[in-house]
Amino acid sequence: MGLLSTVLYLLLPAIVLLYFYIRRKYAYWSDRNVPHVPGSPPMGSFKGMGTKYHFTEIMDRMYQQFKNTGVSAIGMYLGFKPAVLVLDLDLIKRILVKDFNQFRDRGMYFNEKDDPLSAHLFSIEGERWRFLRNKLSxxxxxxxxxxxxxxxxxxxDEFLLCFDKYVEKKHPADVKALAQRFTCDVIGSCAFGLECNSLKNEGSEMMSIGDEVLKPGPIRTMWFFFLMSFRNFSRKMGFKQIPGNVTKYFMGVVESTINHREKNNISRQDFLQLLMQLKNRGTIEDHEEESKETITLNETAAQAFLFFFAGFETSSTALSFALFELAANLDIQTKTREEIKRILKKYNGNITYEALKEMTYLEQVVNETLRKHPPLGNLMRIANERFRLTNPDITLEPGQLVMIPVHSIHRDPEIYPNPERFDPDRFTPDQVEARHSHSFLPFGDxxxxxxxxxxxLVEVKFGIVQLLSRLQFSVNERTAVPLQIDARSSLLDVKGGIWLDVSKI
Incomplete structure (x- = not known):
């Protein structure tokens, strides 16, 4: 009984202190009289994310709740961290462009020492980001x-051949899975000169690694929120965001490929070769003098990691949604195909870089796809210095997280009437000119x-042209319409897949 009393004597004060600590954390916005969405541990204002709701669904609810209340921003909580959700397009423009130096960083967790792949261009901050951005541009x-x-x-060509068996057997095709194989092979080759053979083998180890990175389970989602909430503490403790097996696999691929090229004096015009130049010479342009400032092998691997996983999933997501919308809107599919055939005729049927640039209606189709289904539904920035907001009247402190709800803006009926309708004519030059410059942000600004x-964009447009010039698509009944987003996905992934019927034309 004495031991129990001692334990309770020590434990109860700790529980009480923890309770008041959490209570104070979640009183941040109410103490400042700022309109906000309440929070609770461990997810803050994002309860149910990754299990019941997708991140964008929760953001949409917040946006709809406050967008017509007259404020330009509201408070919320990302885990234990107080954050700001920006509602006003003019303020978004200030943050992304006009006052960029005051919102230069994204506030993502990275740990160069213990988690080297996390320290890539998307996440790193300050002068190191500026150096790498200038060198990689x-x-x-x-x-x-x-x-x-x-x-x-x-x-x-291999991508097109993959559809033959679905045409012959009259079976529906899961276009997201096929698009993933296509973009995996493209990025694998353009980034590393590797033949992933995802299309031939119906998958690859690289794709499996990609799913592990981009489809975290509930526990890893909560871990991500913890790292974001306590960045400095997590770095001191050496905590990692990227799973160890992913780091081991990817570092191995990059290191072995670099060693093979340097040992055998092999040079390819791909992304890794350019990174190797930056590692060895500090520049990737042949006419520039060598720089004293180079990048390490770990930094080389981190940038290659970003290029692969960002390009692999976002491009396949955009391509699969574009094919779905074309299949669901046969008149738009026909109009797009007519433009494709007309322009390819000028190039003897060859799909060239120049031919894609001439396809203006195709550009509108891709933009409308990115409007309705932006692969990255949210932009993040942090205040690098104190920044005053007037409505509501608050001062953002250095390190304060700011979130821009891209998905919600793209689906706002006051900006895009009847937003669920797929209408490429929203992106004619006149229509674009009539809207706010920051009402369309699929790639940030x-x-x-x-x-x-x-x-x-080139990769997605090519995929559409390659398929639409030879094939006709329609929506198979196996596809649940309206589409339901998989709550587990980091980007936008459809629950149950996108299944289309395919026939030759």
């Missing part, structure tokens, strides 16, 4: 993308927008 020039386009075309945007 030439990777995605038109000239570099045009060179990689031949690789995309070769893999595109400002100096920290998506560095691989042009490559991703």
């Amino acid at each position: 030439p990777t995605f020039t038109s000239g570099k993308i045009k060179y990689m386009f031949n690789t995309i075309k070769d893999i595109g 400002g100096p920290r927008n998506c560095i691989g945007m042009r490559f991703a």
Whole structure:
């Protein structure tokens, strides 16, 4: 009994202190009289995320609740961390562009020492981000993308052949799974010169690793929230965000490929080769002088990791949603195909980089897909210094997290009337000019927008052209309409898959 009394004597004060600590944490916004969404441990304002609800569904509810209340931003809680949800498009423009230097960083967790793959361009901060962004930007020039386009075309032929068995057997095709194999092979080749053979083998080890990264379970989701809430503490403790088996696999791929190329004096025009130049010379442009500032092997692997996983999943998501919308709207599918055939006729039936640039209606189709189904439904920034908001009247402190609800803005009926309708004519030049410049943000905006945007768009457009020029698509009854988003997915993934019927034209 004496031991029990001692334990209770020590434990009860700790429980009481923890209770008041949590209570104070979740009183942050009410203490400042800021309109907010209440929070509770461990997910803050995102209760049920990853199990019952997708992240964007919770953000949509917050947006709808407060968008017409006259405030430009509201408070909420990401885990234990007080955060701001921005509702006003003018304020979004200030954060992303006009006042960028005050919101330069994303506030993501990274740990260069213990979790090297987490320290990539998307997450790193300050001058190191600026250095890498400047050095890596030439990777995605038109000239570099045009060179990689031949690789995309070769893999595109295999992509088209994959549909033959569905045509012959009259079976529906899961286009998300096929799109993933296509983009996995494209990124694997353009990034590392590797033949993933996902299309031939109906999957690959690289794809399995990708699913582990991009479809975390509830426990890993809560762990991510913890790391975001206690970034400095987590770094000091050496906590990792990326699973150890993923780090081991990916570091092994990068290191062995670099060693093989350097030992055998092999050079390829791919992303890894450019990173190797940056590692060895501090520059990726042949006409520039070598720089004293280079990157490490760990930094090289981290950037390759980002390029693969960001490009693999976002591009396949956009491509599969585009195919679904074209299958569900046969008049738009016909109009898109007519433009494709008309322009390809000028190029003797060859899909070229220049031909894609001429397909203006296809561009509208892709933009409308990204409007209705943005792969990344939310943008994040942190205040790098104190920043005053006037409505509500609050001062953001350094390190304060700011979130921009891209998915909610894209589905706002006051910006896009009848937002559930798929209408590429929303993106005619006149329609775009009539809207706010920051009402369409699939790739973010400002100096920290998506560095691989042009490559991703080329990949998606090519996939559509390659398939639509030869095949007709319609929605199979196996697809649950309206589409239901899988709550477990980091990006937008459809529960049950996107199943389309395929026939040759």
